[in-house]
Amino acid sequence: MWIAMMALSASLIFMMEMVGNRAVMPAAFFYGAAAGPAALLLAIHDRTRIGDSVPGTTLVGMFLFGGGVALLLGGYFDALLISEKDNPTILRVGWIExxxxxxxxxxxxxxxxxxxxxxxxxxxxxxxxxxxxxxxMSYAWKSIRHDSAVEAGMVLFMRGLTTPFSHLAWTGLVCAVAFGVWQTRRRVVLTSAVTAAFAAAAVLHSLNDGLLILDLPGGVKLFFPVVAAVSYWLFHRATRDLEKATLSETAPSSA
Incomplete structure (x- = not known):
């Protein structure tokens, strides 16, 4: 899925550059932006079948409006609390978003x-x-240079590689811990485990953005893949029991 969506995004951008038809630019950006997250969602559902636990309309609603509300709140407080992108205040972004x-x-x-x-x-x-x-998609739009979307395509390609190990892993980690606790308690309650999971996600998010944006020595920036690997490892570890539950449900019963 990732390869197919990125190839379609690149093909649309190539067509734009060749014939100058900018009408397909939103589609090109959407396919490129969605490639990584969609591929990871498919892989996670194949491993855990969690998509069957919630009605499809609810998932679509959370995708459209939950994601939109999160972007609204995050965008507002990012602008309010972060001075400049190359300023150490960028380390607040993980806690905000x-x-x-x-x-x-x-x-x-x-x-x-x-x-x-x-x-x-x-x-x-x-x-x-x-x-x-x-x-x-917003980063892609900012990367358009002189009516050329080639640089935007490169931004989408890189984010397609990294996003599955960032936003999805961080939020998935927090939800795995929080809803796991709430399922046991049968109510929403703040515990040390929930607080620790949120703090871990926020710190990893801030480290990710700091390594990408701050003017740091080249050697320090090499820790970016480490942050991505740790992020996904924590998410995968927090959801291993969902995989075991799926296997037990689908295993054939002995006669």
Whole structure:
């Protein structure tokens, strides 16, 4: 899926450069921005089947409106609390955006609906996907130079490689821990485990952005793949029990 969507995005950009038809630019940016998140969602569902735990309309709603609300809140507080992109205040972005993505999820949890770990992870990934796609598209638009979208295509390619190990992993980690606790307690409650998971996601998010944006020595920037690997490892570890549950449900019964 990732290869097919990135190839379609690149083909649309190539066609734009060849014939000058800019009408397809939004589609080119959407396919490029969605490639990484969509491929990861497919892989996670194939491993855990969490997409079956929530009605499809609810997942679509969280993708469209949860992601949009998160972008609204994150964009507002980013502008309010971050001075300049090359300033150390960029390290606040993880705390801001992880909180913004969690607001729509918390709103659903407080209703008492879908208060299970599989449902929470599915909803969290849907919200993070909506946020990540729209954020990637905004970066692509900023990268347009002299009516050329080639640089924007490169931005989308790089974000397609990294986004699955960032926004989706961070929000998925927080939801796996939080909804796991809430499923056991049968209510929304703040515990040390939930707080630790959120803090870990926020710190990893801030480190990710700091390594990408701040003017740091070249050797320090090599830690970016380490942050991505740790982010996904923590998410995968937090959702291993969902995979085991799926295997036990699909295993044939002995006669």
């Amino acid at each position: 992880e909180a913004a993505k969690f607001v729509p999820l918390l709103a659903v949890a407080l209703t008492g609906a879908h208060l299970t770990k599989p449902a929470g992870v599915a909803l969290g990934l849907s919200c993070a996907t909506g946020f990540a796609i729209m954020e990637s």
